Amino acid sequence: MLASSLRSGMRRRLLSTLPNTSSVRSGHELDLSKISPLLQSLSIPSDVTVSQFKHGQSNPTYVLSSPSTCHVLRKKPSGKLLRGAHAVDREARIMKALKPTAVPVPNVVHYEPDAGLLGTEFYIYEYVEADFHKSCALPNVASAGLRSEIYDNVAAVAAELHNVDFEAAGLGDFGKPQGYLARQTKVWTAQYDAAKEAFKAAGADVENPGMDYLREWLPQALPDLECPEMTTIVHGDIRIDNMLFDENSSSVAAVVDWELSTLGHPGADLALLCSPYHTPSSMPILGGLKDLNVGELGIPDEHTFVGKYVDATGSTSLSHDLDFHLAFASFRMGSILAGVYARSIAGNASSADAQQAGKLSSFLSGMGVEHAKTYEKSPGRLNKLGGAGAALGGARAFSSSARASAPRDAAATRDQVEAFLNEHVLPVETAVLNQGYFGTKEEAWKESVLLDPLKEKAKELGLWNLFLPAVSGMSNVEYGKCAEVMGRSLIGSEVFNCQAPDTGNMEVLHMFGTPEQQAEYLTPLMNQEIRSAFAMTEPFVASSDATNMEATITVDGDELVLDGRKWWTSNGCHPDLKFFIFMGRDADCEDQPPHRRHSMVLVPRDAVGVDVMRPLTVFGYEDAPHGHAEINFDKVRVPASAVVGNIGDGFSIAQARLGPGRIHHCMRLIGMAERSLELAIKRGDEREAFGKKLSEFQSNTTFFAKSRIDIDSCRLMVLNAAQKIDEGGAKNARQEIAMIKVMVPAMAKRVVDGSMQIFGGAGLSQDTPLAHFYAWARVLELADGPSEVHLDGIAKQELRMQRKKRE
Structure with a gap:
């Protein structure tokens, strides 16, 4: 409840015993005569009583109360301040901006930038008549039921804040x-690090491993x-003791103390x-x-509390990454x-409890290490839908993601895609x-005119850019x-604009691109007006270990200089x-x-120094008109604004790109295997040898059976991985x-190879897609990391898990 004036029954109490206030402390006095005209313009009487809040205020905060009104004045402290600290102007701005939203904030009536009036800048807001709880155990709350409601409302208010556009x-300019x-x-x-230096200077032997x-x-x-989609307003210090609660209910009346607010990652608030x-x-x-029995107190456990937040935001990745x-x-509080503690050793700490408070840094950092180890060993412990142990259980239907609602019928879309493929593609x-296989050089390296009308039809039907959840509304499971x-x-x-490598590049630009980068490259890519390529693999190093990468990016003023040789750059031709x-x-x-x-850096195809040297063949296929190019980048200059994300973000962006991409690759391989098996069985039913159908030979029936087992097993494995990505991001999976x-x-190779065997010589020719299917299956044992690298990682994780069980 936000009050601009107080109920008459409360006025006398407020004048003498405002909760959590005391008389103004020495050195913090206010000379209100200097702002008398301002107070008058705000209808604040000149005979106000001034008191000061006692709890947790880095910015001096006062209550100006009278028999008819009550306001709060909050100002910067005096003296030398850290750059960017105590920004009361930002506090006033965000509270004003949030007032029309569902986030409860006090009503700001004035911000004063003139530091000459009261010594520093300040702002004034209407006092909120509400209850304050210093302890998160809520000992002064009357019942377990009310405590439960309070925590539900705290989760709901945090979600409202993070859902604000x-x-x-x-x-939009409140932060990066x-x-x-x-x-x-x-x-x-x-x-x-500064604190450690202070310890050394004071001769103190302080260790904090x-x-x-x-x-x-x-x-x-x-x-x-981190990606733009995970950017929200963050409070920065959101806690129960920075909230006020309606004294007649459990609802949050106001969130206060916005000193650290900015645009950032909502996980930081949820963790607090x-x-x-x-x-x-x-x-x-x-x-x-x-150490408390939260159930008896009526306080939800951590899993339930996080679940309430996730329900309100749909952000399952936050619950997955919460231990990070x-x-x-x-670490943040330990550093503070x-x-x-360093100031207490030096003798200039700001309170008598400084030494005791500083020693808590070791406790906090130890707790942080435990969270770090939990995050590495058991990510997603708070995911609402469980971890890998539930992956193939009956309750897990591989249906939808954690979206609150789906904007399309995913099953109907899948049926539409299948009908379109069979009827038109x-x-x-x-x-x-055949245009690519046997056309002239000029014909081979052009898009077929047969595709354009199909693409237009797919667009009309809404079967376009289905891979991108923000556009299609489909989860990884559904798109898979x-x-x-x-x-x-x-x-x-x-035909559906869902082809690699453009899909991965569109995902990168969608997640990490600036508005200017998106306008120049993402929009035309999504319209398939242009094509893109991803230049990562290199010919002169073992690219299975991407840290071997030799291509360099050098900063030269406001430009970047790129040097290096790349190959297997699909779409490069x-x-x-x-x-x-x-x-x-x-x-x-x-x-x-x-x-x-x-x-990662965006480089125009026509930039000076870019030399597309040749297309590389795959088992003799040039894959025209796309091609897998070898390219030399020789002192190529681009503006610094061409960086995707930030300098140093390359690997994190690559992992975000590769997670869904591997789902797409694997599901397409399953489609190839399904069609190969269908063709093989049809061929077996049509051809005879030695007096019976090929489909009747035991060697072939065994192949059919094993292929069905292989295909269905792989499909479930891939959908399981897709579900885990939907629940908690690629790192979760x-x-x-x-x-x-x-x-x-490996499965696709086996199925395609056996199908080619049933076809005989025809299976090796251009008369069936089998040979090309086989080539792609073999390529994908190397692309996005060779199988040996993945096997090594799987084994290491399994060893860690088994050893952890024995501890």
Whole structure:
């Protein structure tokens, strides 16, 4: 409840005993006579009583109360301040911007930038008559039922905040659109390092192995967590003691203390709300819930609380990554307290409890290390739909993602794709492929005119860009079933604008591209007006270990200089190719961890220094008009604005790109295997040898049976991996993705090879798609990482899991 005036029955109490206030502290006095005209213009009487809030205020905060009105004045502290700290102007701005939304905030009536009036800038908002709870255990709440409702409402308010369209609220420039966690990690690492230097200067032998562990671990654990879609308004210090509750109900009356608010990653806020589940109630300053029977208190457990938040936002990836965010929150607070401790040793701490508070840094960092290890060993422990153990259970139907609702009937869409493929695509498949196989050089390297009308028809039917959830509304599971159908034809994906490598590049631009990059490249790609290529693999190093990459990116003023040789760059010879996504090693980042040294850069096809040297053949196929090119980048210059994401984000972006892409590849291979088996059985029913049908020979019936087992097993494995991505992102499904990457190409090779055997010589020719299917299956045992690399990773994870069981 937000009140501009107080109920008459409460006025006398407020004048003398406003909760959580005291008389104004020495050195914090206000000379209200200097702002008398301002107060008058705001209808605030000149005879107000001034008190000061006691709890948790880094910015001095006062209550101006009278028999008829009550307001809060919040100002910057005096003296030398850290750059960017105590930004009351940002507090006032965000509270004003959120007032029309569902997020409860006090009503700001004035912001005053003139520091000459009260010594520093300030703002005034209407006092909220509400209850305040210092302890997250809510000891002053009358019943377990009310405590449960309060926590439900806290989760709901956090979700409302993170669901706010910050652009529509006028807060598009309130922070950077991505990179929040990376920036914050650097900030708090620097603060911790400064504290360590202060310890050394004071001759204090202070060791904190937990903080040292986290400062190295956090930057390397960042990949896959940040992208524009995960940018929201974040409060930065959201806790129960920064909320006010309606005194007649359990609803949140107002969220206050917006000093650290910005645009950032919502996981940082969710972790702060969950931190009390991991600290004991007796811990000074950090008192939590860990040693309490939350069930008896009526407080939901952590899993239930997170589930309430996920229900309200649909952001299952946050529950999956929560232990990372808890580790980050522990490091952040540990760094703050290390600084407090350093000041206490130096003798200039800001409170008598500084030394005790500072020593809590070791406890917090130890807790953070545990969260880090949990995140590595058991990611997704708070996922609502469970982990891999439930993967193939009867309750798991591989139906929809965690979206609140689907904008299309996914099953009907899959049926539409299949009908379109059978009616329009398969009848022209041979003619289109033969143009590439046998046409003149000029004809081979042009798109077939037979495809254009099919693409227009697919667009009209809404069967276009189905791979991109933000466009189609389909989950990875749902699109995977469509990808299988498309994979039945070598030209199937092309007709629906779902062909690699454009799909992966569109995903990268959609997730990480700036508005300018999206306008120049993403929009025309989604209309298939242009084509793109992904330049990563290199000829002179073992590309199975991408950290071997030799191609370099050098910063030269406001330009980047790219040098290096790339190959197997699909689409590299396409006549409509307009740009590459070039991945290279940052020349000046050798001091960075191996997976923070690489970046992705957008390079126009016609940039000076780009030399498409030749197409590479695959078992003799040139794959015209797309081609897999070898390309030399010789001192190619592009503007610094061509970087995708940030410098050093290359590996994290690559993993975000490859997760769904591997699902698409594997489902298309399953479609190829299905069609191969159908063709083989049809051939077997039509041909006779030695007095009986080929389909009646035991060797062939055994092949048919084993193929059915193989195909269906792989389909379930791939859909399981897709479901895990839908629940918690690609990082959540690393093991499952690795397994399908090994299993599916090998299966497809077996099925296609056996089908070619039944066809005899015809199976090796252009009269069937089998030879080309086989080539693609073999390619995908190498593409996106050779099977041996994935097998090694699977084994390491299995060893870790089994050894953990024995501990």
